[in-house]
Amino acid sequence: MNRALRRPDAVLVQAVIAGALSFAHLHDLAAAAGQSGWKAWAYPVSVDLLLVAAWRRLRIGRDGASWTWFAIALAASLGANVATAGLLDLDHVPAWLRILVAGWPALAFLGGTLLVHAPRPDASPEDPAPDREPAAPEVEMHRTDTTPGPVPAPAELAPAPVKPPTPVPAVPAALVDHARSIADAYRKSTGEPITADALTAQLGLPVPTCQAIAVQLELI
Structure with a gap:
């Protein structure tokens, strides 16, 4: 047997006594307001259920609707x-109290419906659904049991195409000396060395010839 059932807690006993007294007071007030038979016993249940529902919502997250209905149910019970x-003379209950007692079922039904169907106060549109498990991270799998293929020998590789060398025209020594004098001037x-393009522009010779001269003058 559970230990709590064998030795009841003093707080639990106190809660049962307080709940029974509050239940009886609500029943007496409903009966005095004209609600007889089973209806007088249903009023305490309605008030306590609304109080418990609002308290459960407050434990999830504190929002204005939960506090409002909790205060309404607490005010009814208190x-x-x-x-x-x-x-209050229970033999002569005022008309306003009869109206409140008669209208309580509709008010309690409205409060319970709003508390049950309202979104959770701590939920946001970006949050995932609470009953949905987070997706497992994807792990990229690599096979390690495969045998690599044979590596081709260097001789089997296709040789890269070789560009034929560009023929360099022969340049007379006198022309080289003339170009050197232009570069010195x-x-x-x-105050700066002449460039190959500037030398080509001043010589006015074909480009291959000017490039050959620039190579001999170490301009390229």
């Missing part, structure tokens, strides 16, 4: 306890 303490006038 008001019935105070009203039956001798402050350019250096004296500008």
Whole structure:
């Protein structure tokens, strides 16, 4: 047997006693307001269920609707306890109290429906569904039992195409000396060495010939 059942907790006993007294007070008030028979016993159940439903919502997340309905149910329960303490003549219940007792079922039904079908206060559109398990991370699998194929020998590889060398035209020594004098004059006038393009522009010779001269002058 459960240990809690063999030795009841003092807090649990106190809760049962307080609940029974509150239940009886609500029943007496409903009966005095004209609700006889089983209807008078249903009022305490309705008030306590609304109080419990609002409290469960408050444990999930504190929102304005939960606090509102919790305060309404607590006021109904506390008001019935105070009203039956001798402050109210139960033989002559005022009309406004009869109206409140008669309208309580509709109010309790509305509150219970809103508490049950309202979204969770701590849920956001970006949050995943609480009953959906998170997807397992994808793991990329590589096979290690495969045998690599034979590596081709160097001789089996296709040789890369070789571009034929560009023939360099023969340049007379006199033309090279003339180009060197142009390069020296350019250096004296500008303070910088002449470029291959500038030498080609001044010589006015074909491009291959000028490039051959530039190579001999170490301009390229």
